[in-house]
Amino acid sequence: MAKILIADDNEGLREVLLELVQGLGHEAVGVADGCAAREALCAGDFDLLLTDLRMPKLDGLSLLRELDGLGQGVDTIVMTAHGSVGSAVEAMHLGALDYVEKPFPLGAMEAKIQKALERRQLARQNTALRRELAQRYGSVIGASPPMQRVFSLIEKVSQADTPVLLLGESGTGKELVAREIHERSARAGGPFVTVNCAALAESLLESELFGHEAGSFTGATGMRRGKFELAEGGTVFLDELGEISLSTQVKLLRFLQEKEIERVGGDRVIKVDARVVAATNRDLKAMVERGEFREDFFYRINVINIELPPLRARLEDVPLLVEALLERHQKATGLSGRVSDEVLALLRIYEWPGNVRELENVLERALVLAESGPDGVRRITPDTLPPEVFGGEGDPESRKQYHEVTGLMAQIERIEREIIRKALEENDWNQTRAAKALKLKRSSLQYKMKKYELSKPK
Ligand SMILES: Nc1ncnc2c1ncn2[C@@H]1O[C@H](COP(=O)(O)OP(=O)(O)OP(=O)(O)O)[C@@H](O)[C@H]1O
Ligand SMILES: [Mg+2]
Structure with a gap:
């Protein structure tokens, strides 16, 4: 429902228009002169103004000019007397959307109203979209400059098919970003397959990645396809890449160069079409220098890298994240919560060594401990925070900041x-x-x- 102001000194026409607008299901207010119109527009949030040009006290053109000066520009349709198209043109210059010449059939006015409201609705959706884009990119949340850079990199690499290396501390969202890249790429219809390279011993990892033939090692009773084969047409996410042994790196290098693998214990070359996205929280370059990581493999995998900022480098995103994480939690568990200003202030000065994952855990814990308000929403207060965040414990510096904030x-x-x-x-x-x-x-x-x-x- 829209709110429409009708300004015309002709009472009969005003009544007819009021009826028309209300009949369309909108709220209508009528005024008889320009001053009353100005007052109404400054006080209420109108979506549309239908105004006569010749009115007592303040004529339509002066009204438009003043409103523009007051920053109260409102979508306007002007109604002009027959033969005064010149002033209608002037009104359009002053920002009016449209005009009708009196007398007009009501159907013509109705069409113009509908069109103006649709246009406004579209404009609103566009701003909402733009705002949305600035605060989140798919499931990845953040409005801070470092996150904006991350968003634009995700956008670029999604369109390419080269390997991507994601760098960042634990809990900064590497896996989240890997999925987002996959979802936005041409491979979105294919599988997204994750391998945690730290979780398995070398021989098991190789069989996990490339599969094995029957009888290739003790316990390998049947043939098994590896994650690369399973990711055909999609993306393989190699998590904790820094933990991979030098000899497995050779095999991965071969895949990156030739798009070929061999199952463990087999000698058949298998072509695989999969994109590699890898992640690590280790300094691979330093590992190359120490001889723990192959240089040729490093250059192949590091064609493009995206560094995810630690949360402490983007503390301004904390309120956004809190809101989004609480909402996500509510969807999952039905528990809804709200943080007090003081809690928000505390969360914004904490160091967050565990980054977004730690924030997630802190909120979950607080929700369990928080008391429910009369509306059923749990109030997250400082005493529901763990001591390191609350500042009751911890190093003297964060304690000092805590007391400054409170x-x-x-x-x-x-x-x-x-x-x-x-x-x-x-x-x-x-x-x-x-x-x-x-x-x-x-x-x-x-x-x-x-x-x-x-x-x-x-
Ligand atoms: N920018 C973000 N917006 C929303 N949620 C985020 C963001 N970053 C991380 N998260 C959330 O934090 C949690 C940890 O993220 P993720 O598992 O992607 O981190 P990671 O970098 O892979 O950590 P690790 O190195 O420990 O594996 C997830 O629940 C994820 O949804
Ligand atoms: Mg991870």
């Missing part, structure tokens, strides 16, 4: 309480007037009065 919150609250108390006093404890003076909704004022235990002295 001290600050307490000060802000003291000041807020005083401002509200004064406004109430000055308005004889009339809540409606005090709320107006404070530019608060009456309900917010009441909430704050309760919070600060403010009430009219007896």
Whole structure:
């Protein structure tokens, strides 16, 4: 439902238009002159203005000009008297969307209204989309500059078919990004197959990656396809690549160069079409220098790398992440929670050695410990945080920061309480007037009065 303002000094026409707009299922307000229109537009959030040009007090063109100057530009359809198309053109220059010449059939006006509202709806969706894009990229969340760089790299590598190396500390989202790359690539219809290279001993890992023929080693009773074969047409995600032995690296290098593998214990060359995305939290370059990682393999796998920033380098993303992680948690478990401002402040100064995964764990723990409010939403308060985040323990520096923050919150609250108390006093404890003076909704004022235990002295 849209909200439409109708400005015309002709009462008959105003009534007809009011009826038309209401009949279309929208909210309509009518005014008889330009000044009243200006006032209404500044006070309420109208989606569309239908205005006459010749009106008492303030004519339509002056109204458009003023509103533009006030930054209150609103989508407008002007209604002009027969034969004054010149002013209609001027109105269009002042930003009006469209005009109709009086007298007009109601059907023509209806069509113009529909068109204007559709256009507005589209524009809204576009801004929402753009905002969405800036704060998340698929499932990867972050609005900070380092994450924006990550998003644009994901976008680029998704369109290529070269190997990608993801670097970053534990819990920074390497696996999440690997999936996102796959989902956005031309291989999205194919499988995404993960191999944790740290989890298996060398011989088992090779059989896991490349498969084995029957009888190739003790226990290998039947033939088994490896992850590469299973990833045909899709992506293989090699997690913890830094843990791979030198001899397995040779076999991976062969795959990267020739797109060929051999099953363990076999001698048949098998062509495989799979893309490799790898991840590590180790410094491969240093490992190359120490002779622990093959140089030729390093250059092959490191064609493009994406470095995921640690959370401490993008603390401004914490509020966004908290919101998204709580929402995700609610979908999974039904438990909903909300963090207090003080908690948010604490989460924004913590070091996060375990990055987003640690934040996820901290929130889950807090939800379990938190008390439920009357609305069933759990209140995450500082005492539900683990000591290292709460700052009760830990190194002196983070303890100092903690006390600075809580001290600050307490000060802000003291000041807020005083401002509200004064406004109430000055308005004889009339809540409606005090709320107006404070530019608060009456309900917010009441909430704050309760919070600060403010009430009219007896
Ligand atoms: N930018 C992000 N937006 C949303 N969720 C994230 C983000 N980064 C990480 N996560 C979440 O944090 C958790 C850890 O992410 P992930 O497993 O991808 O990290 P990782 O870098 O692979 O860590 P490790 O090196 O320990 O394997 C996951 O639940 C993931 O969904
Ligand atoms: Mg991982």
